[in-house]
Amino acid sequence: MSLINEHYLKLTKSYLFADVAKKVNAYKATHPKADVINLGIGDVTRPLCPAVVEAMQTAAAEMGTPEGFRGYGPEQGYAFLREAIVKNDYLPRGVHLDASEIFVNDGAKGDTGNIGELVRWDNSIGVTDPTYPVYIESNVMCGRAGTLDGGRWSNVTYLRCTEENNFTPRLPDHRVDLIYLCSPNNPTGTALTKDELRKWVAYAAKNDALIFYDAAYEAFIRDPSLPHSIYEIKGAKKVAVEFRSYSKTAGFTGVRCGYTVVPRELTASSMDGTKRYPLNEMWLRRLSTKSNGTSYISQRAAEAVYSPEGKAQVKETIDRYLDNAATMKAALKRLGLKAYGGDNSPYLWVKIPGEAGSLKFFERMLYGAQVVCTPGAGFGPGGEGYVRLSSFAGKAACEEAMRRIGAWMAR
Numbered sequence: 290m291s292l293i294n295e296h297y298l299k300l301t302k303s304y305l306f307a308d309v310a311k312k313v314n315a316y317k318a319t320h321p322k323a324d325v326i327n328l329g330i331g332d333v334t335r336p337l338c339p340a341v342v343e344a345m346q347t348a349a350a351e352m353g354t355p356e357g358f359r360g361y362g363p364e365q366g367y368a369f370l371r372e373a374i375v376k377n378d379y380l381p382r383g384v385h386l387d388a389s390e391i392f393v394n395d396g397a398k399g400d401t402g403n404i405g406e407l408v409r410w411d412n413s414i415g416v417t418d419p420t421y422p423v424y425i426e427s428n429v430m431c432g433r434a435g436t437l438d439g440g441r442w443s444n445v446t447y448l449r450c451t452e453e454n455n456f457t458p459r460l461p462d463h464r465v466d467l468i469y470l471c472s473p474n475n476p477t478g479t480a481l482t483k484d485e486l487r488k489w490v491a492y493a494a495k496n497d498a499l500i501f502y503d504a505a506y507e508a509f510i511r512d513p514s515l516p517h518s519i520y521e522i523k524g525a526k527k528v529a530v531e532f533r534s535y536s537k538t539a540g541f542t543g544v545r546c547g548y549t550v551v552p553r554e555l556t557a558s559s560m561d562g563t564k565r566y567p568l569n570e571m572w573l574r575r576l577s578t579k580s581n582g583t584s585y586i587s588q589r590a591a592e593a594v595y596s597p598e599g600k601a602q603v604k605e606t607i608d609r610y611l612d613n614a615a616t617m618k619a620a621l622k623r624l625g626l627k628a629y630g631g632d633n634s635p636y637l638w639v640k641i642p643g644e645a646g647s648l649k650f651f652e653r654m655l656y657g658a659q660v661v662c663t664p665g666a667g668f669g670p671g672g673e674g675y676v677r678l679s680s681f682a683g684k685a686a687c688e689e690a691m692r693r694i695g696a697w698m699a700r
């Protein structure tokens with residue numbers, strides 16, 4: 290008899306985002322003439338920049354020649370890309386990494402979900418709340434999150450990010466073994482300062498905890514005082530894995546390429562506490578068993594992001610999203626709404642006026658303004674009371690959406 294992994298059964302019930310999509314589709318079906326503006330998207334919309342397209346075309350042409358053809362590449366990624374990462378993403382920030390500490394992948398989501406394979410199922414976890422759902426759900430799948438009780442997982446410590454603490458999670462008052470941090474944050478759009486990040490690195494060092502640091506939105510940081518990498522904090526290489534992605538940086542959500550940094554100094558303990566093991570070797574071991582890497586064409590595309598043209602073009606695209614975010618934030622403030630984030634992030638985290646729950650508010654805004662937002666409750670219990678607006682729509686759509694929200698609120 291084949292027996293299923295019963296942990297999966299715990300997941301199925303509360304998938305709010307599917308519910309949201311269903312409600313949007315139902316609205317469109319019953320209002321075929323309505324022009325719905327989608328500010329709920331967590332996907333980029335602007336096309337790939339010319340430098341990237343050119344690199345992909347060149348790589349594709351190369352693959353069609355006997356000399357240029359490539360089969361399986363190195364599991365960890367081609368050296369040309371890993372070296373470009375070390376040189377462009379880290380060295381200028383004073384972070385010295387070796388190419389052997391970089392693991393190229395087909396996007397960050399997979400690795401953020403899979404990294405937990407390196408540690409025992411019964412480690413305790415701390416997750417910022419609200420959060421990108423992958424961190425918790427991947428832990429549910431292996432039983433590490435425990436059981437769901439009143440909207441909360443029994444083995445998860447929720448690190449609340451609220452208006453009162455500027456969406457900066459406080460250190461837990463008890464030990465947690467694994468900590469998931471995301472900065473700039475999805476969904477709150479806020480970023481951790483160096484001082485805040487220092488506290489987490491110190492906590493991890495003191496408690497022998499691991500930090501899984503998701504920096505998928507680092508390219509949106511414009512405030513020069515904010516850290517782009519956790520390794521800008523002294524001692525972080527001993528306690529943290531970092532995830533990066535070209536998805537939001539360079540519009541690679543459909544191309545697929547990202548990378549994970551597992552420093553050589555990073556270790557975790559054996560069960561009896563007598564030995565420490567390097568996670569870099571374990572991650573490489575896992576990768577060589579389970580993956581054959583990401584395509585040569587995607588990796589050449591990623592490399593092109595670091596060319597002088599690529600850097601300028603990617604920055605211009607992100608500036609446009611940030612410009613949308615600034616326009617929206619100002620408009621929401623004029624309407625008397627409290628909007629957070631958006632300065633170093635494509636997301637605005639908007640406080641719902643009145644008592645409506647976030648799913649209800651989402652529905653009212655859809656019917657009243659024909660604007661789609663993402664209900665905060667989809668990001669965990671701490672997301673209730675808020676909705677997320679994304680700046681990935683076009684400029685005109687963002688402006689029109691603000692006009693409509695204004696008119697709807699005035700009614």
Ligand SMILES: *Cc1c(COP(=O)(O)O)cnc(C)c1O
Pocket residue numbers: 331395396397398399421471475503505533534535536537541542546547
């Ligand atoms: C979009 C996103 C990613 C990137 O996912 P990819 O698999 O690289 O496309 C990672 N983390 C967060 C929080 C995200 O929002």
